[in-house]
Amino acid sequence: MMSVRKVISALFAAVGFAAHAASADLPPPEPVSHAAMVKASIEKYIIPHVDALKVSAAQLPAAVNAVCTTGSPAASKALQDQFDKVVLAYAGVDFLRFGPMLEQGRREQISFWPDPRGFVGRQLRLLLLSKDDKIAEPGALGKQSAAVQGLPALETLMHDQDAPLGPGETARYRCVVARAIAANIVRLTTEVADGWEKPGGWADKLLNPGPSNDTYKSASESAVEIVKALIVGVSLTSDLQVKPQVDPKVKLAPPYQKSGLQKPYYAASVGSLHQLYDTLSLETWLPPDRLWMKDWVSGTWRTLESSDGYGGSADHAKREDPATPRELFDRMNGLRNMIANRLSVAAKLTVGFNELDGD
Template sequence: MLSFIVMLTLTTAVSATEPPSHLAMVQTALDKHIIPHIEALKTAAEALPPAVEAVCKTGSPEARHALDEKFAATVTAYAGVDFLRFGPMLEKGRREQISLWPDPRGFVGRQLRMLLLSKDEKLAEPGALAKQSAAVQGLPALELLMRDADVPLGPTEPAQFRCVMAQAIARNIVRVTSKVFEGWTKPGGWKDKMLNPGPDNDTYKNASESAVEVVKSFLVGMSQTADLQLKPQVDPKIRLAPPYNKSGLQKQFYAASIASLHQLYDAVQLEAYLKPDMAWMKGWSQGTWRTIESVDGAGGRAPHAKRADTPTSREVFDRMNGMRNIVANRLSIAAGLTIGFNELDGD
């Protein structure tokens, strides 16, 4: 009896250290990261229309402050899902409808000005804005209206049509984020598609393909954060406006992006597949996260930095690319996953 208990204990200990199956990896990523973050974006967006309406009715400092807070919460929530460029976010260009950034050619400003000049009240009708360019449908367009010091949103006549547009944009953001959430969670939606791979599944033929999709989204996030937020600080020849800088949200966007990526990294548990001779990667990744999380994304030090010194933007940029390479070429291979080309390769 004693030997049976010892054997059972040893078996349990071994089982506890076994890496998760590919399907379990996907389940954890969905339940602990992807779905909660998508829902958080939907919830944050739902607070925008009433906040815009309050500013347009009263123009009071309190209403403006409340709108600033709701907008910041929505942008922060969006930063946590921006790199999930597959499934419901990819369909019908929803990511661009929510946030057309980067925008190096200024499409948002130019196309928004055209709509404001038209003063077409029909744009306020349900579904009308959805037929327009993505540049005028989402958070960047709303930010421009909110930050226009010459004609601020409010009850005065010059701002009347701007308020019509701001409210239409806020409602459209709710519509799109709700569609994304619904696309993930409805029966037969993208969550079910990822958790039920097989020959009849038009996207994922096996659990490994579902797991690859999740890991690729992490790689996309690490790439875009490095290339779009850090690289302009490393290379002064790159002229790219930081995300939501007009609202002072560059640092919040970076922090939310990195926090979400770290959570996804922990959720997929790729390090559980490492053999003893590859255990050094665990220490390397811990040091990398400390480095990445010790800066504020704007060339300064993060409020809760864990490193004694402040890393340079160059070091953070290199560390991000190193993390991407380790995940794509070492950790994924150890987990039996083949990561192919992703959409940001070669940028």
């Protein structure tokens, strides 16, 4: 198969060189400093997204309680709608796998996915068999397996047609567990937001590097952390959402398939990554003879965002020739390579990633 490097070269050859030559005649923009990259990323991307997750999660307990109290179709729909909001908000922070998300394993606790071995289902069955009401006590669920603490476990309870959530006795303990999970998600997302925003938290760490900082000694180190998160996000979307459609040996169910959210989750993932990419302004460091990279990246984002992630066209795009999963996979690996080995190098950032060629 063609390597990502060859894919990039072939795609570059297809771009109109006249446009590149014209853009090269314009004075280049002033490069955005590493400190400014970090500040913009925190203020315009990270804090708004962790706050959105916290706010949406805060509505889950009431929605779960309404279903368990009434069992009505309207309450079930309201819970699904709120669950959708939380999941799509989570897609915007999933790849920030450092700081508050990394601490105490919060990421796995919020969303235990991928789950190729079915831990969520197995651990949830064991918990339900125990029928221990102490699980409702504050902090009790947090001592259980991460597989039963977050969104996938709640989704499983929401979509169990054999024992739906409701006011009946058969659903009583299932509702005890569902309420505990919803409360736990609120706790976790609140801790993530607080971890970023509190005095001396991760926002302060990134914004104030130096000799006394135990994590970041320079603005460059802070910027590298965020750029690495962006690269990780592209990798996760490529390897976990798209690659299973390309490589039959990869046995991995799409994210939040029970709720029909696999395509919206792809769109939220790609849209969030694009937003963070734009916020970082890495392209301002490109010299005139490398401005073609901007056009290549712009075209790649258009391809990714015009797809539904599963071989079809996004609703807003209505393309007759949507990108195949193979094309998406190659494009994402090309984008990952471009950010890690071209744009970051131009911006004088050493992210520590290698060639990162795809399959």
